Amino acid sequence: MNPPVIHPPVTRHRGIVRLAHWLNAILLVGMIASGLQIYAAFAHFGPRGAPYPNPLDGKALPEWSRLGGWLAGALNWHFALAWPFVLTGLVYLAFLALSGEWRSLLFRPRDVGPAVQMQLYYLRLRPTHPPQGKHNALQKAAYTAIVLLGVLSVLTGFAIYKPVQFGWLTRLFGGYELARYWHFWAVWIFVGFTLLHVALVFLVDPASLRAMITGRYYGRFPSHD
Amino acid sequence: MTDRAAGLNRRDFVRLGLVAGPASLVAACGWDGGPAIAPRLRAISRLNDWVGEKLLLSPTRLAPEYPVSSRTALSQFPMYSITFNRTRHFPLPPEGWALEVGGLVRAPVRLTRPMLEALPRVTYTVKHHCVEGWTAVGTWTGVPVSAVADMVRPTHEARYLRFDSFDSRYSNGWDLTSAMHPQTILAYGFNDHPLMAEHGAPLRLYSPIKLGYKLTKYLTRMTFTRERPGGYWEDQGYPWFGGI
Numbered sequence: 001m002n003p004p005v006i007h008p009p010v011t012r013h014r015g016i017v018r019l020a021h022w023l024n025a026i027l028l029v030g031m032i033a034s035g036l037q038i039y040a041a042f043a044h045f046g047p048r049g050a051p052y053p054n055p056l057d058g059k060a061l062p063e064w065s066r067l068g069g070w071l072a073g074a075l076n077w078h079f080a081l082a083w084p085f086v087l088t089g090l091v092y093l094a095f096l097a098l099s100g101e102w103r104s105l106l107f108r109p110r111d112v113g114p115a116v117q118m119q120l121y122y123l124r125l126r127p128t129h130p131p132q133g134k135h136n137a138l139q140k141a142a143y144t145a146i147v148l149l150g151v152l153s154v155l156t157g158f159a160i161y162k163p164v165q166f167g168w169l170t171r172l173f174g175g176y177e178l179a180r181y182w183h184f185w186a187v188w189i190f191v192g193f194t195l196l197h198v199a200l201v202f203l204v205d206p207a208s209l210r211a212m213i214t215g216r217y218y219g220r221f222p223s224h225d
Numbered sequence: 226m227t228d229r230a231a232g233l234n235r236r237d238f239v240r241l242g243l244v245a246g247p248a249s250l251v252a253a254c255g256w257d258g259g260p261a262i263a264p265r266l267r268a269i270s271r272l273n274d275w276v277g278e279k280l281l282l283s284p285t286r287l288a289p290e291y292p293v294s295s296r297t298a299l300s301q302f303p304m305y306s307i308t309f310n311r312t313r314h315f316p317l318p319p320e321g322w323a324l325e326v327g328g329l330v331r332a333p334v335r336l337t338r339p340m341l342e343a344l345p346r347v348t349y350t351v352k353h354h355c356v357e358g359w360t361a362v363g364t365w366t367g368v369p370v371s372a373v374a375d376m377v378r379p380t381h382e383a384r385y386l387r388f389d390s391f392d393s394r395y396s397n398g399w400d401l402t403s404a405m406h407p408q409t410i411l412a413y414g415f416n417d418h419p420l421m422a423e424h425g426a427p428l429r430l431y432s433p434i435k436l437g438y439k440l441t442k443y444l445t446r447m448t449f450t451r452e453r454p455g456g457y458w459e460d461q462g463y464p465w466f467g468g469i
Contacts, residue, residue, distance in 0.1 A: 042358040
């Protein structure tokens with residue numbers, strides 16, 4: 001006899017999503033580490049003589065955080081990893097679009113109210129966890145924003161990679177110097193997101209880590225959208 | 226090449242695994258990929274060169290021009306040369322300097338400064354993009370490389386241009402599409418003055434569609450070739466195409 005199970009395990013993440021998630025994690029680390037080595041070659045922003053505000057002005061990031069050894073090595077890593085980084089993102093987005101999975105991830109106007117309730121719960125201004133589907137409204141906001149940040153990183157990357165051939169894109173971001181500036185700030189939003197993401201996994205729903213590895217979810221929030 | 230020579234050796238494989246772990250990046254610091262990965266990265270760089278030249282480069286799209294008022298102050302416009310980095314002196318042209326234009330051409334020629342100045346003249350104020358990430362705006366005056374090519378008439382075998390200098394053998398190789406771009410010039414003027422030694426006098430290559438390291442200063446020779454020429458920085462690992 002099996003012991004009674006309150007929540008039978010649900011299949012949460014398809015293989016392609018898990019693969020994309022972990023590939024992306026690895027590639028993002030490589031992109032950021034080589035990017036920080038590139039930054040070390042000229043650790044300033046803005047036109048010469050008119051610098052943009054930058055708390056890290058003139059500072060190279062610690063050596064352990066950099067990949068490539070020198071500028072050329074870092075460029076070669078960065079432009080090589082960019083291919084699988086972009087491809088992984090495109091495959092992931094195509095899967096979301098074709099499978100309908102985007103419905104449980106995309107933050108829409110109707111999620112604003114539940115997001116406020118979720119925030120009240122985290123601030124302990126509401127005693128009970130609001131009901132949710134696969135993800136709560138704050139998760140949807142985070143996962144939508146991080147995809148947009150990925151898109152922003154790629155587009156600002158192209159804008160500073162080919163500022164003449166993709167001149168329209170470079171102008172869209174306010175010119176080469178600003179595009180390079182946004183490209184750099186995206187790094188710190190990625191880093192902040194990742195720290196918060198990992199912290200919440202362990203603090204709120206450790207079962208979700210297993211689900212992202214095996215696909216099977218045994219945790220507190222088994223319902224699907 | 227055998228698998229043993231070209232394949233991942235055990236150490237590189239372990240290091241690749243370490244790069245995969247965010248917490249383990251410590252072990253990868255300064256790593257250019259090692260003898261197994263670095264050549265692969267450079268092979269991908271050649272693929273990116275191909276994409277840059279064959280798919281993304283427009284032979285006619287012009288880099289934007291800027292008003293003279295937006296020029297970077299001369300004191301802020303970086304200058305460097307390989308010779309200067311070694312000796313603290315900018316290289317001086319050899320006695321009787323002239324630009325030698327030859328290689329796979331029908332009519333090789335030696336061009337003195339007055340001869341160059343008599344050829345069609347282009348002046349533009351454009352943004353300089355350095356591979357390091359900085360930019361600077363300046364006004365450049367010179368003769369289009371395409372005008373010189375019309376003079377010497379390259380043969381059908383010519384596919385690349387090699388630029389040589391008297392700056393400690395600094396050189397670059399260019400694809401012909403970029404070299405024949407209307408904004409690619411042999412510059413003898415900078416910010417309304419004759420080009421100064423700090424910026425490559427008497428003659429330098431200039432183009433707003435390439436990164437700064439492709440813009441050979443202190444030119445001595447321009448050679449049309451069939452084989453892809455290397456370059457000072459390119460041979461050390463920088464992307465060969467360097468187009469933007």
